[in-house]
Amino acid sequence: MGVKTEKLLSILTLQPVIPVLAVDSVATAIPLARALVAGGLKAIEITLRTEAALDAIRAVAxxxxxAEVGSGTILNAAQFEKAMRAGSKFIVTPGTTQELLDVSRKAPVPLLPGAATVSEVMSLREEGYSVxxxxxxxxxxxxxxxxxxxxxxAGTSFCPTGGITPANAKSYLSLPNVVCVGGSWVAPKELVTAGDWKAITRLAEEACALTAS
Structure with a gap:
């Protein structure tokens, strides 16, 4: 299936901020996703950091x-396959291994592979990845x-994730090699626990309004 760059970019360019979520229950996953979509954040990353993650992905899908739901914190081929079967439209990894690259090539869904150094970026470029x-x-x-x-x-684009906030997001989004950013601030745990979906929709709308200007 190859690298599927165009399919990945069609998702990442939907909005400036990709919500990165750790979902504790399926019961909250659906109203949370609906609140984010209502605010304009259609692409949503649910991380495999909780026991409810796969069921939450399936429910949202x-x-x-x-919603364009994806899976994050994918660490191996087995998790990749499970996330894909649950309905993930894209897969996100914190780093990259040959095992993940191999399973991704055969999969119909695109991979957003993690890199943190120049050498890691160069290695991924050799594998055909530019995002x-x-x-x-x-x-x-x-x-x-x-x-x-x-x-x-040049020719490499990034979705920075980790420590991104409304205060520093614009410094990333102003860069020509940044497609979007990933952030968890659009769904604070206290608002999710309280079921304050209107407040989350407002945060999503504010995130959609983030631009380089």
């Missing part, structure tokens, strides 16, 4: 109109790092 997750962004040099590699690694 089946029941939330307009990558930069993680953990703030801890790995932040926007200054991405700006410094934009010329030597």
């Amino acid at each position: 089946d029941e939330v109109e307009g 990558m997750k930069f993680f953990p962004a703030e801890q790995s040099g932040g926007a200054a790092f991405l700006k410094s590699v934009s010329s030597p690694l």
Whole structure:
């Protein structure tokens, strides 16, 4: 199936911020996803950091109109396959292994592979990837790092994730090699626990309004 760059970009370019979610229950996954979609955030990453994650992905894929749900924190081929079977439209990894690259090539869904160093980016470029997750962004040099590699690694685009906030998101989004950013601030745990979906929709709308200007 190849690298599927166009399919990945069609998802990542839907909005400036991809919500990165750790979902504790299926019961909250559906109204949470609906609140995010209502605010304009259609592409949603649910991380495999909770026991409910796969069921939550399946529920959102089946029941939330307009959502493009993906799976994050995928660490091996087995998780990749399970996430895909649950209905994931895209797969996100914190780093990259040959096992993940191999399973991705045969899969119909695109992979957003993680990289944090110039050498990792170069290795992924050799595998045909031009769009990558930069993680953990703030801890790995932040926007200054991405700006410094934009010329030597021309033609490579990134979705920085890790430590991104409304305060620093614009510094990333202003860079020509940044497609979007990943962030968890659009779904704070206290709002999810309280079931304050209107407040989450407002945060989603504010995230959609984030631009380089």
